[in-house]
Amino acid sequence: MDIPYTVELRPDTGLYNAKVGIWLFLASEVMLFGALFSAYILLRVGAPEGYWPHGWLNVPLGTANTLVLITSSITTVLAWVSLKANQFGRFKLFHAITLLCALVFVGIKSFEYHDKFVHYEFTLKNGKFADGHMVENKLKQDGNSFTGYAVIRGHVVEDERELYDLNAHKAPAHEDIRIDGAQIAKMGNYGPWHNTYTAIYFTLTGLHALHVIGGAIVIGFLWGPGSKLWETDPERFTNRIEISGLFWHFVDLIWIFLFPVLYLL
Amino acid sequence: MSKNENHPATAHSVRGYLIVYVALIVGTILTVWASFIHFPSREINIVVALVIAGTKGSLVAAYFMHLISERKMIYSVLSCTAIFFTGLMALTLWALHDFPSLTVTH
Amino acid sequence: MTHMEATHAIPHPGVHEAHHEGSGFWRGYVFSTDHKVIGLQYGFTALCFLLFGFFLMLMMRWQIGHPGQPVPIMGPVLEKVLGQVASRGIMSPDLYNSFGAMHGTIMVFMAIVPLAFAAFGNYLVPLMIGAPDMAFPRVNMASYQAYVLGGLIMFTSFFIPGGAAQAGWTSYSPLATSIPTNGQTFWIVGMVLLITSSLLGAVNVIATIIQLRAPGMTWMRLPFFVWAQFVTAFLLLLAFPPLEAAALMQLMDKVAHTSFFLPTGLAIGGTLANVSGGGSPLLWQHLFWFLAHPEVYVLILPAMGIVAEIIANNTRKSIWGYKSLVYSILTLGFLSFIVWAHHMYLTGMGTRISTFFQTTTMIISIPSVVILTCLFMSLWGGSIRFNTPMLFVMAFLPMFGIGGLTGLPLGFSYSDLHLHDTYYVIAHFHYIVAPGTIFALFAGIYYWFPKITGRTMDEFWGRVHFWLSLVFMNLIFQPMFAQGMAGMLRRMSDGGANYSAATLGPDVSGGLSSRILHLNIFILWAAVGLGIAQVPFILNFFWSIKHGKPAGSDNPWQATTLEWQTPTPPPHGNFATPPQVYRGPYEYSVPGHDRDFTPQNEPEKA
Numbered sequence A: 001m002d003i004p005y006t007v008e009l010r011p012d013t014g015l016y017n018a019k020v021g022i023w024l025f026l027a028s029e030v031m032l033f034g035a036l037f038s039a040y041i042l043l044r045v046g047a048p049e050g051y052w053p054h055g056w057l058n059v060p061l062g063t064a065n066t067l068v069l070i071t072s073s074i075t076t077v078l079a080w081v082s083l084k085a086n087q088f089g090r091f092k093l094f095h096a097i098t099l100l101c102a103l104v105f106v107g108i109k110s111f112e113y114h115d116k117f118v119h120y121e122f123t124l125k126n127g128k129f130a131d132g133h134m135v136e137n138k139l140k141q142d143g144n145s146f147t148g149y150a151v152i153r154g155h156v157v158e159d160e161r162e163l164y165d166l167n168a169h170k171a172p173a174h175e176d177i178r179i180d181g182a183q184i185a186k187m188g189n190y191g192p193w194h195n196t197y198t199a200i201y202f203t204l205t206g207l208h209a210l211h212v213i214g215g216a217i218v219i220g221f222l223w224g225p226g227s228k229l230w231e232t233d234p235e236r237f238t239n240r241i242e243i244s245g246l247f248w249h250f251v252d253l254i255w256i257f258l259f260p261v262l263y264l265l
Numbered sequence B: 001m002s003k004n005e006n007h008p009a010t011a012h013s014v015r016g017y018l019i020v021y022v023a024l025i026v027g028t029i030l031t032v033w034a035s036f037i038h039f040p041s042r043e044i045n046i047v048v049a050l051v052i053a054g055t056k057g058s059l060v061a062a063y064f065m066h067l068i069s070e071r072k073m074i075y076s077v078l079s080c081t082a083i084f085f086t087g088l089m090a091l092t093l094w095a096l097h098d099f100p101s102l103t104v105t106h
Numbered sequence C: 001m002t003h004m005e006a007t008h009a010i011p012h013p014g015v016h017e018a019h020h021e022g023s024g025f026w027r028g029y030v031f032s033t034d035h036k037v038i039g040l041q042y043g044f045t046a047l048c049f050l051l052f053g054f055f056l057m058l059m060m061r062w063q064i065g066h067p068g069q070p071v072p073i074m075g076p077v078l079e080k081v082l083g084q085v086a087s088r089g090i091m092s093p094d095l096y097n098s099f100g101a102m103h104g105t106i107m108v109f110m111a112i113v114p115l116a117f118a119a120f121g122n123y124l125v126p127l128m129i130g131a132p133d134m135a136f137p138r139v140n141m142a143s144y145q146a147y148v149l150g151g152l153i154m155f156t157s158f159f160i161p162g163g164a165a166q167a168g169w170t171s172y173s174p175l176a177t178s179i180p181t182n183g184q185t186f187w188i189v190g191m192v193l194l195i196t197s198s199l200l201g202a203v204n205v206i207a208t209i210i211q212l213r214a215p216g217m218t219w220m221r222l223p224f225f226v227w228a229q230f231v232t233a234f235l236l237l238l239a240f241p242p243l244e245a246a247a248l249m250q251l252m253d254k255v256a257h258t259s260f261f262l263p264t265g266l267a268i269g270g271t272l273a274n275v276s277g278g279g280s281p282l283l284w285q286h287l288f289w290f291l292a293h294p295e296v297y298v299l300i301l302p303a304m305g306i307v308a309e310i311i312a313n314n315t316r317k318s319i320w321g322y323k324s325l326v327y328s329i330l331t332l333g334f335l336s337f338i339v340w341a342h343h344m345y346l347t348g349m350g351t352r353i354s355t356f357f358q359t360t361t362m363i364i365s366i367p368s369v370v371i372l373t374c375l376f377m378s379l380w381g382g383s384i385r386f387n388t389p390m391l392f393v394m395a396f397l398p399m400f401g402i403g404g405l406t407g408l409p410l411g412f413s414y415s416d417l418h419l420h421d422t423y424y425v426i427a428h429f430h431y432i433v434a435p436g437t438i439f440a441l442f443a444g445i446y447y448w449f450p451k452i453t454g455r456t457m458d459e460f461w462g463r464v465h466f467w468l469s470l471v472f473m474n475l476i477f478q479p480m481f482a483q484g485m486a487g488m489l490r491r492m493s494d495g496g497a498n499y500s501a502a503t504l505g506p507d508v509s510g511g512l513s514s515r516i517l518h519l520n521i522f523i524l525w526a527a528v529g530l531g532i533a534q535v536p537f538i539l540n541f542f543w544s545i546k547h548g549k550p551a552g553s554d555n556p557w558q559a560t561t562l563e564w565q566t567p568t569p570p571p572h573g574n575f576a577t578p579p580q581v582y583r584g585p586y587e588y589s590v591p592g593h594d595r596d597f598t599p600q601n602e603p604e605k606a
Ligand code: HEM
Pocket: C170, C296, C297, C299, C300, C342, C343, C361, C364, C365, C368, C403, C404, C405, C407, C408, C410, C411, C412, C416, C419, C420, C421, C425, C428, C429, C432, C433
């Protein structure tokens, strides 16, 4: 006995097996991201007045990435439509664009990550805060004391909260600032450890990026070596494209929420 | 059954997909634009952004993921998920904001 | 063949040998995609973990009974393998904590769930619904591999510097994150793999039940066991991901020094911790219990399914209230998602939210009671066959009853104030999982053994195993109720002796009396007894595979469900011809039929 309903639809449910499988899987993904979104809300609501960041991320890049993912979603669905219409060549073309979009997305994302890792905040011994991108780092740390110096391109503020709401406080012109080790009380870059906002930002987008990469690998396989199945079992292949497409749309859907929540609000 | 006839893949559905695509792009631009408006309170900004995101998300789910014409079984699974998702968020947030009186926080 | 004969001798000329999977050791036993082989792999691995978890507990019981004294026999071994933490064969408090945390983790996630859900579910669900295999055989294999990998990582963590995780199976932050060793990191990574494994398994079981039911196998003709697996799979599918999210966040806290669960002003060992702060320790507890309450139903529902099958078969009558059982288990599954914070009454939650969770907790006990009542009522008026599986099942019913009823005082915040984190809680849930679930699993093993091997396990030694286990289980767990009510806390490496002496002094009334503390020694020997009681089982199990009494038929218990209407052991593809189902699952002793059982695939006589 072979396993039934791998390709044909089961009469009473009207579904083939993989369709049920992928939706169950997506249901669990909803709960996964749901828990992380709950964490986001909780951390945000729990942050002391004035200490939840606004405007820390690059909105043009985020917007670009949103458009990239939306585009990849339409090409994914068109790739599937092409197979339905028996146009294998167009399928190849559309999914090539999907893969390209995935690549662009990950590229932009890594650029944004990099930008956060070279962005430093210094708590100075005079109670002020220096903040900016590292230009030259000649600091040496020994316990809690620093020697050497660093040059950053940024600004110095009196109240740390000015660093948090970048939409409200228009930052003064950025200039190169030299900071001596002796001035520094504490320093750190904007990695996940910086505060709860960067923590949830890196976790949510990191997990999302893993989904993008995973999805791209699957689609890439189906586009390349996996597409041989088209010749022997076109219906099954079309189903696979539909299933991987469902996953891809879901990844897009998550981003549609991540973008405003992390970049805009 | 030899073909998956549940989703017609004709030319006019391609047009449908393209309309959704344009709507998504417009939504994206709209949400960025709205985020630069200073509404009387930040809450309004949040609501506007979430409404737009919700609409965009529904479009993707309904048309790209064909939820609009899916089978009952899928709907049942997703309704359960939606309920538990809401329960997780709502009850956790409620629990973390309902303190006995006289509790000292921060 | 339009339908299969209900009982026939074991050689089956009708079975197509061609359907056997590609032979060879690796394809056949290690990388098999056959649901039966995977079920057996799960079963065997999980039984090993069960034994290992039990062994950890024995060491701990010694330490509680005789704090600070070298562990007999095993002491030198522990010292040799683990070094400093067990110097001179004495368990250090750190080692006690590791063993405790890992005992819980292993028992829940690596023994009972894989055994009850993955092993029994994998082997039986496709057979019972008349399917050739699971819907996604390769996903099934991946699920088992993720489980093995997760298990290996957990196991390895005992041997890394600093040892395994020490923060309890609940791994509350900030405790879990601030212990400086790497055990917790291993725990998290192991958990992520185990969760992945369960998710893959859950998708597979649900899809299989939805899509692969044989023609005629309508929802209301499903054996109750299949319903139980169906609900269990949904619990795993939707409750596990939040814990996975929480585990990822704890991993970030541990390796990327974020502060998801670390509050501002956190001090560790008297000094301010070097963390950004701003996190919420309670968030971990919420996400953890959002899984862990449904998880307790994952532990019990498959057991109820097994019990229902065996009761119907051995009372030779239909299950009483099949529909009530089905609706109850669906309600139970649904409600189990909204009771979780009854584990958190002591975290200082407000009265309104606590009222909400008390109410849902009380409501959820109703379907549990309905299920237990139906199972009891099923016994009424039956001509009961008291074989070993049935004995275990008969013991399950009152044991589960004790466990469930003692949960009620825990469900009220007012009485839970006193009982929380005491041995009373330990006794409560062990009554459900140990003499409850584990007894049901034993019953299942004795019951389906003939289908898997073609031989039966020895009845006499089965009975010895049963009676000794029943007695020792109760000797272990009954005293814990008393200890807990007297105020003895759990997770104390000396059983609370020091704590009691330090706060109150030996003569002050209100401290733990020596009678309560002496129960520790009593429990220790009862636990040793329980260990010895498993020897007949283990020997009987292995001996019977080769030398047991031949079952003599494919359906030695004269059962109605489809798994007995296949060749023994079922070949690859399960059924010689696709089965057709004509009737409900429990048509025993139907008046007017020539035999006292009518298999589901037997057509109506014209
Ligand atoms: C029938 C109704 C039940 C009620 C009202 C109930 C109630 C409770 C409550 C309120 C607690 C928390 C006690 C505390 O920590 O102070 C608890 C603990 C526990 N229950 Fe139940 N329970 C029930 C059934 C079950 C079932 C069916 C299981 C299945 C195995 C189970 C397993 C557990 C476990 C494992 C814990 C301990 C968790 C820990 O490590 O803290 N309970 N129960």
